[in-house]
Amino acid sequence: MKVRTVNLLVMLGLASCLAFALLAGCALFGVRGKPDSSAAIRSDTAAIWAFYGGLGDAPQVLIVEPEESTCTAPTGFPGFEAYVLVDDRFMRVCREGYTLLPDRVSVVRRPDMRTSALRHELMHLRFIQEGIIDPGHERPEWRPGGQVDRARDVMSGP
Numbered sequence: 001m002k003v004r005t006v007n008l009l010v011m012l013g014l015a016s017c018l019a020f021a022l023l024a025g026c027a028l029f030g031v032r033g034k035p036d037s038s039a040a041i042r043s044d045t046a047a048i049w050a051f052y053g054g055l056g057d058a059p060q061v062l063i064v065e066p067e068e069s070t071c072t073a074p075t076g077f078p079g080f081e082a083y084v085l086v087d088d089r090f091m092r093v094c095r096e097g098y099t100l101l102p103d104r105v106s107v108v109r110r111p112d113m114r115t116s117a118l119r120h121e122l123m124h125l126r127f128i129q130e131g132i133i134d135p136g137h138e139r140p141e142w143r144p145g146g147q148v149d150r151a152r153d154v155m156s157g158p
């Protein structure tokens with residue numbers, strides 16, 4: 001079964017999300033969480049963004065607290081509901097991270113943010129900035145030892 005994460009709803013264009021927002025809000029797609037103003041997450045996000053060669057300011061990180069989680073992600077950790085395209089149909093799934101809008105990511109907080117979805121989602125955003133859609137994680141950056149893995153080293157830890 002071919003799964004294309006909706007990280008990638010960008011494929012449908014933000015316009016469709018904005019139009020949909022009139023009815024239900026982008027939150028329905030999985031844009032969740034509250035802006036996090038902690039120095040640690042801000043500096044980690046800036047460090048990862050620089051490591052990825054991101055354009056402009058580091059994105060905003062919307063944090064979903066574990067107690068706000070609504071489901072268990074495939075990782076076994078708390079997650080939230082998002083939508084992915086499966087065989088051209090939307091399917092509700094549970095994820096620890098989500099990227100839809102070009103300037104922010106949603107991530108569930110973990111005690112050690114180095115193990116969270118932050119690095120992963122920021123890479124999706126980095127690709128989106130370049131017009132690269134890689135929902136299947138086929139590019140080398142995702143592979144073991146690739147840039148997403150190595151970004152862990154620029155983070156400050158728990």
Ligand SMILES: [Zn+2]
Nearest residue numbers: 005007120124
């Ligand atoms: Zn992904």
